[in-house]
Amino acid sequence: MHVNFVQGRVTEVHPDERYVTLAPHQQGQPERLDYDYLLIATGPKLNFAATPGLGHTEGHTVSICTLDHAIEARDSYLEQVQRLEKGERLRFVVGTGHPGATCQGAALEYISNIHKDLVRRRVRDRAEV
Ligand SMILES: Cc1cc2nc3c(=O)[nH]c(=O)nc-3n(C[C@H](O)[C@H](O)[C@H](O)COP(=O)(O)OP(=O)(O)OC[C@H]3O[C@@H](n4cnc5c(N)ncnc54)[C@H](O)[C@@H]3O)c2cc1C
Structure with missing residues (x-):
């Protein structure tokens, strides 16, 4: 089984094209990450x-x-x-x-x-x- 871990902050979700955009690490370009399935688990929003x-x-x-x-x-x-x-x-x-x-x-x-x-x-x- 191949597992590829990518650490980054997702700034955009494109469900029709099935990809997310990651904020650039330094001052580079945002990174595009294609997916087959997307699970959103970004934790609680404190209120x-x-x-x-x-x-x-x-x-x-x-x-x-x-x-x-x-x-x-x-x-x-x-x-x-x-x-x-x-x-x-x-x-x-x-x-x-x-x-x-x-x-x-x-x-x-x-x-x-x-x-x-x-x-x-x-x-x-x-x-x-
Ligand atoms: C002090 C404390 C003690 C706890 N003790 C227990 C315990 O003993 N037993 C127990 O079962 N539960 C415990 N909990 C609860 C447990 O930690 C949470 O229920 C659990 O961590 C929730 O998991 P999650 O994956 O939904 O969210 P999280 O663990 O909050 O993970 C969400 C992740 O999403 C990331 N994220 C957010 N936005 C983005 C974005 N745009 N792009 C990329 N990543 C993003 C966040 O940085 C984070 O790493 C405790 C909670 C606290 C605060």
């Missing part, structure tokens, strides 16, 4: 605005749904850890934005991660999770 207060720009929450978000959440978490280490008491609320969200498992795992990390840092007694 923080659907829940008032949610979101890291308009709202008051951080997210771990993309790499950039997760790095921001890590930085924010470490700031809260510093406050705990100075003696403050803090509450961490972890969850999903909507009951229909399919990522409750990730939220539960994140609670476990925070719990374990705060125990390791000996500040768990000052945090409500």
